[in-house]
Amino acid sequence: MRDKILGFLRKRQDYISGDYISHRLGISRQALWKHVQDLRDSGYEIVAVPHLGYKLTAVPDRLFISEVSNRLNTRFVGRNIYYFDSVISTMDIALQLGLKNCPEGTVIIAETQTKGRGRIGRQWFSPRYKGIYFSCILRPKILPYATPVLTLLTAVSICEAIKNMLSLDVQIKWPNDILLHNKKLGGILTELNAEMDEVRFIVIGVGLNVNNDKRSLVEGATSLKEHIQENINRVELLQEIMQRLEGNYILFQEKGSHAIIEKWRHYNITLGRRVRVLHNKEYIEGEASDIDSDGSLLLRKDSGLVHKITSGDITHCR
Amino acid sequence: MRDKILGFLRKRQDYISGDYISHRLGISRQALWKHVQDLRDSGYEIVAVPHLGYKLTAVPDRLFISEVSNRLNTRFVGRNIYYFDSVISTMDIALQLGLKNCPEGTVIIAETQTKGRGRIGRQWFSPRYKGIYFSCILRPKILPYATPVLTLLTAVSICEAIKNMLSLDVQIKWPNDILLHNKKLGGILTELNAEMDEVRFIVIGVGLNVNNDKRSLVEGATSLKEHIQENINRVELLQEIMQRLEGNYILFQEKGSHAIIEKWRHYNITLGRRVRVLHNKEYIEGEASDIDSDGSLLLRKDSGLVHKITSGDITHCR
Numbered sequence: 001m002r003d004k005i006l007g008f009l010r011k012r013q014d015y016i017s018g019d020y021i022s023h024r025l026g027i028s029r030q031a032l033w034k035h036v037q038d039l040r041d042s043g044y045e046i047v048a049v050p051h052l053g054y055k056l057t058a059v060p061d062r063l064f065i066s067e068v069s070n071r072l073n074t075r076f077v078g079r080n081i082y083y084f085d086s087v088i089s090t091m092d093i094a095l096q097l098g099l100k101n102c103p104e105g106t107v108i109i110a111e112t113q114t115k116g117r118g119r120i121g122r123q124w125f126s127p128r129y130k131g132i133y134f135s136c137i138l139r140p141k142i143l144p145y146a147t148p149v150l151t152l153l154t155a156v157s158i159c160e161a162i163k164n165m166l167s168l169d170v171q172i173k174w175p176n177d178i179l180l181h182n183k184k185l186g187g188i189l190t191e192l193n194a195e196m197d198e199v200r201f202i203v204i205g206v207g208l209n210v211n212n213d214k215r216s217l218v219e220g221a222t223s224l225k226e227h228i229q230e231n232i233n234r235v236e237l238l239q240e241i242m243q244r245l246e247g248n249y250i251l252f253q254e255k256g257s258h259a260i261i262e263k264w265r266h267y268n269i270t271l272g273r274r275v276r277v278l279h280n281k282e283y284i285e286g287e288a289s290d291i292d293s294d295g296s297l298l299l300r301k302d303s304g305l306v307h308k309i310t311s312g313d314i315t316h317c318r
Numbered sequence: 319m320r321d322k323i324l325g326f327l328r329k330r331q332d333y334i335s336g337d338y339i340s341h342r343l344g345i346s347r348q349a350l351w352k353h354v355q356d357l358r359d360s361g362y363e364i365v366a367v368p369h370l371g372y373k374l375t376a377v378p379d380r381l382f383i384s385e386v387s388n389r390l391n392t393r394f395v396g397r398n399i400y401y402f403d404s405v406i407s408t409m410d411i412a413l414q415l416g417l418k419n420c421p422e423g424t425v426i427i428a429e430t431q432t433k434g435r436g437r438i439g440r441q442w443f444s445p446r447y448k449g450i451y452f453s454c455i456l457r458p459k460i461l462p463y464a465t466p467v468l469t470l471l472t473a474v475s476i477c478e479a480i481k482n483m484l485s486l487d488v489q490i491k492w493p494n495d496i497l498l499h500n501k502k503l504g505g506i507l508t509e510l511n512a513e514m515d516e517v518r519f520i521v522i523g524v525g526l527n528v529n530n531d532k533r534s535l536v537e538g539a540t541s542l543k544e545h546i547q548e549n550i551n552r553v554e555l556l557q558e559i560m561q562r563l564e565g566n567y568i569l570f571q572e573k574g575s576h577a578i579i580e581k582w583r584h585y586n587i588t589l590g591r592r593v594r595v596l597h598n599k600e601y602i603e604g605e606a607s608d609i610d611s612d613g614s615l616l617l618r619k620d621s622g623l624v625h626k627i628t629s630g631d632i633t634h635c636r
Contacts, residue, residue: 095417095511099410120515143628145463148514175514191518193413194510196466196493197438197629310461311515 001025003066005035009046009056010070017053061129063109067235076105077136077246078239084110086128089117091191091205094135098193098201104139107242116207118187119176124207127216130223132208132238138249139201144194147202148295148310149257150249151176151190152264154204157244158186159267165240168227174270174288174297174314178208183222185209206241210234257293264291274317275299277309285317319343321384323353327364327374328388335371379447381427385553394423395454395564396557402428404446407435409509409523412453416511416519422457425560434525436505437494438631442525445534448541450526450556456567457519462512465520466613466628467575468567469494469508470582472522475562476504477585483558484546492588492606492615492632496526501540503527524559528552575611582609592635593617595627603635 008021022032036046036054043060059067065081072078080103087093087110094108110133116124126133138150158178159170171179178186186208193200211231212223224232252260265271268291276285277299286301297309326339340350354364354372361378377385383399390396398421405411405428412426428451434442444451456468476496477488489497496504504526511518529549530541542550570578583589586609594603595617604619615627 092417099413099417119513144465144510144512145628147462151514190514192462192510192512192514194462194512195437196469196508196510200509310463 001027002035002039003069005032006039006044006056006066006070009054013056015047015049015052015055018048020053061231061234063111063132063234063238065109068109068238070235072239073243074105074246076103077249078105078107078242079103080106082106082108084108086110086112086114088115089113090133090135091117091189091203094137094203094205095191095193098137098203102137104137104201105246106137107134108136109134109238117189117205118207119189124187124189125218125221126207127212130212130216131210132206132234132241134238135203135205136242136245137201137203140199140249140253142199144192144196144199146257146294147190147192147194147199148175149252149260149293150202150204151188152291152295153248153252153260154188154190154206154245156260156263156267157248158188158206158208158241160244160248160263161237161240162224164244165237166224166228166232168224170267171269172264172267173316174268174291175295175311179269180222180224180227184220185222185224204245208237208241210237257295261291261293261295270297270314270316275314276317277312277314279307279309279312288314319345320353320357321387323350324357324362324374324384324388327372331374333365333367333370333373336366337371339372379549379552381429381450381552381556383427386427386556388553390557391561392423392564394421395567396423396425396560397421398424400424400426402426404428404430404432406433407431408451408453409435409507409521412455412521412523413509413511416455416521420455422455422519423564424455425452426454427452427556435507435523436525437507442505442507443536443539444525445530448530448534449528450524450552450559452556453521453523454560454563455519455521458517458567458571460517462510462514462517464575464612465508465510465512465517466493467570467578467611468520468522469506470609470613471566471570471578472506472508472524472563474578474581474585475566476506476524476526476559478562478566478581479555479558480542482562483555484542484550486542486545488585489587490582490585491634492586492609493613493629497587498540498542498545502538503540503542522563526555526559528555575613579609579611579613588615588632588634593632594635595630595632597625597627597630606632 022029045058047055047057065083090108090110112128113126116126118124155172162168162170176188189205191203209223211225270288273288275288286299289300290298299307340347363376365373365375383401408426408428430446431444434444436442473490480486480488494506507523509521527541529543588606591606593606604617607618608616617625
């Protein structure tokens with residue numbers, strides 16, 4: 001009902017009669033008033049003028065389902081959303097939902113995470129209302145070993161969304177760091193639930209620093225606001241990311257990993273550089289010469305020997 | 319308390335005074351009597367004779383925790399057991415427990431599964447009290463792509479247990495079919511929860527036909543009883559499997575997949591044979607020439623070209 005009332009207010013963009021809304025929705029004026037109060041409590045600014053009716057003058061800076069779903073241009077990504085003001089980790093909820101056969105494209109959004117997860121047991125700092133923290137469940141028909149390309153796909157989608165909306169040149173450091181001027185802007189965590197023969201589902205987790213001020217950023221990190229100098233509409237950015245994610249996911253399914261890797265090359269700052277990586281408990285150093293079709297990094301040592309690196313932390317040497 | 323009373327009865331193997339037990343356990347004679355009744359309801363045969371006391375004369379044919387834990391010779395596999403008379407699938411419960419950080423080696427046992435899972439969405443027929451159906455949670459420090467060897471490891475453990483206890487020569491058809499005289503005796507399902515960088519946990523599921531008569535077997539299947547002609551002690555067999563599983567798992571961690579694959583070769587009936595397999599949506603045929611260190615099958619076509627098969631159903635051609 002809340003969403004339907006919002007729908008009327010949004011469509012009109014001017015005063016709309018309370019009689020009209022309550023008549024159309026089959027509720028009493030009193031019930032309508034109660035819902036409007038409710039919306040105001042959630043941060044929607046709604047002006048009420050006798051004889052004129054209601055007018056929506058501002059929406060809150062929240063990733064509410066009603067906001068994120070509004071004019072969302074996707075087929076399945078974000079068509080089923082769970083929203084939390086605070087949560088331990090959107091990944092944990094996504095894993096539970098995945099096991100319960102939730103539809104593909106289900107998205108879990110949180111305004112803050114008390115224990116947001118990064119790679120390899122690291123934590124992701126998720127200050128409330130500042131960033132975009134979400135997990136998305138996908139069910140690709142691929143073998144478990146082919147899943148790392150989905151991390152690349154997500155990184156590409158984030159870069160494209162930011163480039164398109166804010167004209168900022170974001171970079172990808174293999175495999176999943178999103179950088180802006182060499183500082184960390186975002187990260188991607190991919191978790192997998194699979195049989196040996198097939199993937200049951202994958203959860204892609206995204207953490208992105210958006211409207212963080214300096215004091216809500218960890219060292220070495222940056223936010224979009226630091227570069228744009230004003231608050232960014234998180235709803236629009238999240239919608240753009242979800243749309244790109246779906247588009248690239250469909251591209252991947254139709255054309256294979258090759259099409260994704262081509263896009264990834266465009267944003268990456270790792271290939272061609274001298275890097276160092278912890279591999280089988282020892283550091284190896286060499287040139288990041290190429291990326292394999294499964295998303296692995298090919299590292300060419302000075303001896304000419306090429307190592308295939310499936311995961312790990314790389315350091316750009318210079 | 320139940321387990322403690324059973325402990326006294328088992329240790330004595332003769333009549334043991336009720337006064338003695340209740341004194342040692344600090345409970346009343348009446349309370350002891352109630353527990354004994356309870357045990358009888360569960361199928362334990364306990365004789366009570368005035369002035370002599372209680373005597374355990376028979377244990378039920380159930381995979382109760384008290385039975386499976388009794389004299390179990392493992393360090394972690396089966397040290398934490400969940401037992402169900404009936405369950406949808408032990409795999410589902412294991413996945414939930416795995417996400418909740420249950421200890422490594424946690425085992426979920428069921429007497430029957432209403433929807434026991436086989437590979438690729440198939441069903442595993444689990445008639446009540448006839449077979450052994452369990453799932454075990456492991457947390458190996460390996461990368462996701464290295465996990466298929468755990469399926470081989472489990473297959474080896476089952477073969478060793480049956481060979482040791484019943485002197486039956488069981489065979490493995492790649493990757494995970496346990497055969498006896500070319501009929502299906504058991505299956506293994508391996509499920510994985512992982513980040514791209516590390517495995518969070520693996521669930522190994524085992525379904526084994528033990529005391530099935532012909533009418534509780536699907537076509538093409540066999541049971542141990544069909545060959546031994548008498549009922550097999552399921553508790554002992556399960557304990558033996560868990561012990562072998564732990565031993566091989568430790569071997570794998572210490573010596574790597576090579577040690578497991580060597581054992582696997584000994585039981586396998588696939589290598590050296592002409593096989594056919596559905597690979598990337600087309601059938602390919604050739605000789606099953608070897609097994610790779612990650613557990614993949616190497617198939618050599620007549621052209622000499624070698625394909626690496628990571629999963630799928632193979633047909634032995636002759």
